[in-house]
Amino acid sequence: MSSCPGRELSANLDLLRAVAVLLVFFSHVYRAHHDYSFASLGIFGVVLFFIHTSFVLMASLHRLESSARSSVQLALAFWTRRFFRIYPLAILCIILVIAFRIPVNPGEAYNWIGMKGILSNLALIQNLTNCDDLQGVLWSLPVEVQMYIILPFAYFALRGDNRYRSLALWALALLLAFAAMPLALHYSLMSFRRNVFIFAPCFTAGIVAFDLTRNKTYKRRLPAWMWPVCIFTAIALFGPRSGANFLFLLLRAWGLSLFLAFLFANVKEGQPNWMHNIFHWIAEHSYGIYLSHSIVLWIVFYQMAQFSLWVQIPALIAGAIGIPALLYVSIEKPLILAGGHLARRLLSQDVG
Numbered sequence: 390m391s392s393c394p395g396r397e398l399s400a401n402l403d404l405l406r407a408v409a410v411l412l413v414f415f416s417h418v419y420r421a422h423h424d425y426s427f428a429s430l431g432i433f434g435v436v437l438f439f440i441h442t443s444f445v446l447m448a449s450l451h452r453l454e455s456s457a458r459s460s461v462q463l464a465l466a467f468w469t470r471r472f473f474r475i476y477p478l479a480i481l482c483i484i485l486v487i488a489f490r491i492p493v494n495p496g497e498a499y500n501w502i503g504m505k506g507i508l509s510n511l512a513l514i515q516n517l518t519n520c521d522d523l524q525g526v527l528w529s530l531p532v533e534v535q536m537y538i539i540l541p542f543a544y545f546a547l548r549g550d551n552r553y554r555s556l557a558l559w560a561l562a563l564l565l566a567f568a569a570m571p572l573a574l575h576y577s578l579m580s581f582r583r584n585v586f587i588f589a590p591c592f593t594a595g596i597v598a599f600d601l602t603r604n605k606t607y608k609r610r611l612p613a614w615m616w617p618v619c620i621f622t623a624i625a626l627f628g629p630r631s632g633a634n635f636l637f638l639l640l641r642a643w644g645l646s647l648f649l650a651f652l653f654a655n656v657k658e659g660q661p662n663w664m665h666n667i668f669h670w671i672a673e674h675s676y677g678i679y680l681s682h683s684i685v686l687w688i689v690f691y692q693m694a695q696f697s698l699w700v701q702i703p704a705l706i707a708g709a710i711g712i713p714a715l716l717y718v719s720i721e722k723p724l725i726l727a728g729g730h731l732a733r734r735l736l737s738q739d740v741g
Contacts, residue, residue: 398669400659401616402441405649406672408620409437413526414682414709421495421686429638430629435529436591436642437620438679440649442533443540443595446471450544451603456736464541466732471537473728475676476513477720479530482680483510486523494525495687516584526683535585536592543596555593555600559647562589566643570636587639594646601654611652613659619652677713677721685709 412434419427450467457463485491487507490499502510506520515522516531547554569586601607623645631638659665671678685708689701696704 398661400661400665400668401613401653401656402445403665403668403672404617404659405437405620405653406441406675407668408624409434409441410671410675410678412437412624413679417495417525417683417686421683421690423496426630429627429631430624432635432638433624433627433629433642433645436588436627436646437649438529439533439536439588439591440595440598440646443536443592444598444650444653445595446537446540447544447547447596447599448603450541451599453732453736456733458736460541460545462736462738466735467541468537469732469735470725470728471534473724473731474721475530475534475537477724478676478680478716479513479527480511481716481720482527482684483507483523485684491524491684491687493522495683495690524680524683526679532585532588536588539585539592540596543593547596547600553600555597559590559593559597562586562593563643565589566639588642590643591646594650597647598650598653601651607654609655609657611656613657616652616656616659619649619656623649674713674717677716678709681712681716682709685712 413431416427416431416434419425420431446467449470450463453466454463457466492499500521502521502523505518506515507523509515509518509520510523510527513527513531513534515527516535522528543558546558565586566589569584602609627638627641627645685705689705689708693701693704
């Protein structure tokens with residue numbers, strides 16, 4: 390769930406990412422109280438993450454390409470940056486979960502998943518080894534990591550003047566998703582969610598948005614106010630309290646992802662204001678919020694169960710804001726810079 394460091398500020402992208410993490414957060418607040426009626430709200434939040442991430446990372450590849458001497462060098466630099474962005478904080482989260490015996494979801498009992506499970510979670514390959522997640526939110530990270538492997542090849546396929554090759558990629562992603570469906574249906578819901586091909590149309594929608602906007606002369610003609618309106622329209626169409634099964638939610642996600650991609654490519658940028666500053670902060674700290682909020686919910690609602698809501702709510706707000714801020718300053722930002730430095734060194738080397 391990582392944003393692209395060093396990108397130009399975009400009020401529209403910040404709003405998309407902020408809404409994504411807030412949907413997951415509020416879905417899990419209900420889940421912490423054993424209310425699963427807003428589960429689809431969290432799923433759609435992850436879908437928005439996937440759209441956002443693939444867009445900004447395609448833009449990152451585009452920027453890196455000017456310094457790369459070869460496609461191999463470009464891919465290695467990109468993967469290096471991604472490793473430093475996603476793994477350190479995930480590893481810290483896993484270590485804390487093991488050390489303090491934090492359950493996979495607030496309100497559940499802690500479950501030891503064995504060394505294979507722990508190593509799989511540390512490597513973010515638990516979907517490939519068919520192991521349980523140490524935290525509920527970790528299910529999406531292997532899917533995202535595997536998307537990182539694919540993205541450079543998608544970028545190479547788009548190079549050239551034809552701006553509509555991405556639509557062919559989206560159609561291919563849709564075919565792969567349908568092909569993966571029968572196999573996924575034989576396994577559990579969690580295994581279904583872990584399949585990278587199932588979410589390929591959501592990732593590819595972000596690629597479509599990048600492809601349509603990469604030309605600097607491209608004109609966005611729709612008013613900026615349409616962006617937030619259509620994001621919340623998409624949430625309503627997806628169904629925040631939907632009783633539909635996961636298959637039908639996926640079908641909606643694929644269509645709404647492409648809808649949002651075309652909309653993003655045609656809506657003008659919103660003007661910076663105090664609300665944008667809030668959304669920018671949430672977007673910048675969203676990975677820390679995503680990884681830490683379940684732990685914060687467990688502490689506030691279960692380890693502090695003896696306290697009243699007048700104590701729990703301020704503690705929840707303080708933890709939800711303070712912990713991601715601390716993680717960003719102490720871990721995320723320094724390692725983003727370290728990854729960027731190493732990537733620049735890779736790009737400066739001659740590749741035979």
